[in-house]
Amino acid sequence: MLSVALRHRFADFTLDAAFEAPDGLTALFGHSGSGKTTVVNAVAGLLRPHFACITDGDAVLTDSEGGIFLPPHRRGIGYVFQDARLFPHLTVRQNLLFGHWFTGRGRKAELSRVVDMLGIGALLSRRPAALSGGERQRVALGRAILSHPRMLLMDEPLASLDQPRKDEILPYLERLRDQAGLPILYVTHSPAEVARLATTIVLMDHGRVRASGPAAQIMSNPATAPMLGLADTGAILTARIRGQDADGLTWLSTPAGPLFLPQVAAPVGRSLRLRILAQDVMIATVPPQGISALNVIPAIIRDLTDAEGGVLVRLDAGGQAILSRITARSARSLDLHPGKPVHAVLKAVSVAPGTIGFSAG
Ligand SMILES: Nc1ncnc2c1ncn2[C@@H]1O[C@H](COP(=O)(O)OP(=O)(O)OP(=O)(O)O)[C@@H](O)[C@H]1O
Numbered sequence: 001m002l003s004v005a006l007r008h009r010f011a012d013f014t015l016d017a018a019f020e021a022p023d024g025l026t027a028l029f030g031h032s033g034s035g036k037t038t039v040v041n042a043v044a045g046l047l048r049p050h051f052a053c054i055t056d057g058d059a060v061l062t063d064s065e066g067g068i069f070l071p072p073h074r075r076g077i078g079y080v081f082q083d084a085r086l087f088p089h090l091t092v093r094q095n096l097l098f099g100h101w102f103t104g105r106g107r108k109a110e111l112s113r114v115v116d117m118l119g120i121g122a123l124l125s126r127r128p129a130a131l132s133g134g135e136r137q138r139v140a141l142g143r144a145i146l147s148h149p150r151m152l153l154m155d156e157p158l159a160s161l162d163q164p165r166k167d168e169i170l171p172y173l174e175r176l177r178d179q180a181g182l183p184i185l186y187v188t189h190s191p192a193e194v195a196r197l198a199t200t201i202v203l204m205d206h207g208r209v210r211a212s213g214p215a216a217q218i219m220s221n222p223a224t225a226p227m228l229g230l231a232d233t234g235a236i237l238t239a240r241i242r243g244q245d246a247d248g249l250t251w252l253s254t255p256a257g258p259l260f261l262p263q264v265a266a267p268v269g270r271s272l273r274l275r276i277l278a279q280d281v282m283i284a285t286v287p288p289q290g291i292s293a294l295n296v297i298p299a300i301i302r303d304l305t306d307a308e309g310g311v312l313v314r315l316d317a318g319g320q321a322i323l324s325r326i327t328a329r330s331a332r333s334l335d336l337h338p339g340k341p342v343h344a345v346l347k348a349v350s351v352a353p354g355t356i357g358f359s360a361g
Contacts, residue, residue, distance in 0.1 A: 008049035030204030045072035078144030084136035134165035191232040222305035234277035256317035281324035
């Protein structure tokens with residue numbers, strides 16, 4: 001687990017941030033100028049803050065009070081930047097192995113494991129100029145992993161790619177998150193990337209951490225979720241496939257109860273990450289009848305929070321938080337209040353595509 005506490009003053013800006021990043025992907029999210037890159041630079045050892053205590057498990061990277069400051073090259077950190085920064089005169093294989101002096105069968109096995117994970121086997125003899133932007137970023141990821149880092153720092157790795165290239169690389173980032181078993185600190189401006197990739201979220205604002213914790217908690221908490229943008233506010237659930245019905249529906253079990261989705265192409269037993277956006281959840285005070293929605297979940301209202309002219313209603317469905325975004329008028333006319341039993345009508349549930357076939361079962 002990466003643990004970060006730091007304070008630093010520039011002429012016009014003060015950073016005062018503390019958070020923890022366990023194994024998995026920790027998204028560092030905030031507006032431009034909120035201090036994300038400064039945090040990453042401090043973790044990398046490119047900035048020596050006025051005060052800092054940065055540790056990874058037992059390893060102390062920076063301890064300003066103890067006078068410890070490991071130089072960047074001794075921190076065991078792999079970087080992936082916005083631009084891939086590959087060596088143009090080397091092939092993909094040479095780029096992947098650059099600077100690695102490990103030899104023999106172990107090296108071959110490891111190279112082929114990483115090459116398979118990133119789907120870059122067909123590219124090994126090409127030079128970077130003959131790769132697409134997405135392919136270059138996959139090679140940059142491979143190079144970072146092969147350096148045996150204790151953690152990965154990614155500073156907006158998708159920012160320079162168009163949407164199709166982003167879609168191409170997202171499943172590999174998910175695989176890395178689930179298989180690499182190390183902390184990934186991932187800087188982004190994109191709520192969609194946070195929602196899809198993050199297992200932990202750190203929300204930054206004006207040099208401070210406004211909230212941090214497990215992604216599912218931050219995204220379904222009405223006090224913190226709107227910082228990511230109301231359109232992306234909603235619950236994240238872990239579900240497991242229980243059956244594939246003959247009429248083309250997939251039956252999933254979730255902490256909130258069973259859900260039915262149009263066919264999910266994955267085997268029974270597979271676990272998946274689901275998103276239920278607050279704007280896709282309606283509330284009924286009596287069990288609805290004669291409606292086409294397949295998924296209606298009994299729940300209890302926990303609280304109501306005003307949000308940009310509407311209301312975010314937090315529901316408790318079997319211990320799982322679900323958010324619903326409705327108008328203030330609906331909240332009044334339905335007499336919604338904490339403790340009231342209701343039914344959540346789910347208009348849409350989405351499955352993170354990368355979890356199909358990849359996520360641990
Ligand atoms: N070396 C420096 N000297 C003075 N001020 C700096 C320095 N580096 C960063 N800053 C200031 O610190 C603040 C935070 O910058 P930082 O780059 O960490 O933000 P960010 O959240 O990463 O922004 P962006 O998303 O635009 O990259 C900004 O106001 C910036 O101008």
